[in-house]
Amino acid sequence: MKTAGAERVSRGISPEPTLEDASTxxxxxxxxxxxxxxxxxxxxxxLNLTPAAVRRHLAVLTDVGHLTSRERRxxxxxGRGRPAKVFCxxxxxxxxxxxxxxxxxxxxxxxxxxxxxxxxxxxFAEQTMAEVADRFAAATASDAGEYGSAAEALATVLNxxxxxxxxxxxxxxxxLCQYHCPVAHVAREFPELCAAETALFAxxxxxxxxxxxxxxxxxxxxxxxxxxxxxxxxx
Numbered sequence: 747m748k749t750a751g752a753e754r755v756s757r758g759i760s761p762e763p764t765l766e767d768a769s770t771x772x773x774x775x776x777x778x779x780x781x782x783x784x785x786x787x788x789x790x791x792x793l794n795l796t797p798a799a800v801r802r803h804l805a806v807l808t809d810v811g812h813l814t815s816r817e818r819r820x821x822x823x824x825g826r827g828r829p830a831k832v833f834c835x836x837x838x839x840x841x842x843x844x845x846x847x848x849x850x851x852x853x854x855x856x857x858x859x860x861x862x863x864x865x866x867x868x869x870f871a872e873q874t875m876a877e878v879a880d881r882f883a884a885a886t887a888s889d890a891g892e893y894g895s896a897a898e899a900l901a902t903v904l905n906x907x908x909x910x911x912x913x914x915x916x917x918x919x920x921x922l923c924q925y926h927c928p929v930a931h932v933a934r935e936f937p938e939l940c941a942a943e944t945a946l947f948a949x950x951x952x953x954x955x956x957x958x959x960x961x962x963x964x965x966x967x968x969x970x971x972x973x974x975x976x977x978x979x980x981x
Contacts, residue, residue: 770795771803775812775835779843780910782925782967783832785818804833812839834966840930848931855936864938871942874929878903882950896951897922897972909968916971921958922947924968933962944970 770793777792778784784792790800807813814836817829859867881903886896893899897913897920904911910925933939940960947970948955955972959965 767803767806770799771807774800774803775807775839775842778813778833778835779840780925782923783816783818783834785830785832787830789833807839808833810838811836812842837931837964840961843926851929851932852935855932867936868938868942871936871938872946874939875942875946878907879946879950881906900947900950919971919973922955922970922972924961924970927961927968930961933960937962940968947972 773793774789777789781788781792786797786800786804789795789804790797793800804813804815808815812835813833815831815833818832855867855870858870882900885893885899885903893902901911901913901922904924908926908928912923912925914921914923927933929939940957940962944955944957951972953972953975955970958969958971960968962968
């Protein structure tokens with residue numbers, strides 16, 4: 747029977763990880779955090795590593811439960827061959843980047859709901875987004891042509907707040923992607939936080955928006971669809 751060390755060697759994993767290995771694995775995990783589910787090839791190019799080195803670190807991160815893999819979703823006609831495998835952070839892997847006190851925050855909100863009712867939690871969720879609204883107002887007031895759209899200004903504000911946001915154009919509009927959520931563990935227990943965020947986006951952008959995915963619900967990225975403005979026909 748193979749020992750744990752022999753098993754690691756047979757899979758091409760160093761039996762005694764060095765500090766450099768740990769630092770590189772942190773870079774790999776952080777790249778997935780910032781860019782979303784990624785293939786080994788994408789990570790190798792992004793981090794200037796060899797594909798073999800990346801696969802070695804991905805194997806370790808998967809072994810310890812920080813990553814999971816799945817086939818990349820293909821939209822439209824699928825080409826020949828198997829879809830590429832992408833690696834995603836698990837709750838445990840994402841938790842490595844979270845701030846402490848998640849458990850305390852959950853207990854505090856449970857106390858608030860029990861003693862003041864569900865409406866109080868909703869009000870609290872709205873209040874937590876006040877800083878985003880204030881920063882957005884300040885950014886757009888002093889715009890001076892810095893932002894091409896309100897969505898760009900919002901993405902910039904969210905980045906300042908640690909949400910690692912970007913905009914992705916799609917045929918029907920734009921998708922606002924947030925690759926990190928500092929309150930994901932709390933939002934899993936209290937979806938009012940996600941609802942307040944979505945409502946604020948709609949208010950700031952002056953548009954109906956649709957939340958397509960959230961990290962709190964197990965998706966790799968929080969994705970919000972911002973449709974193209976509807977042009978009214980003049981009769």
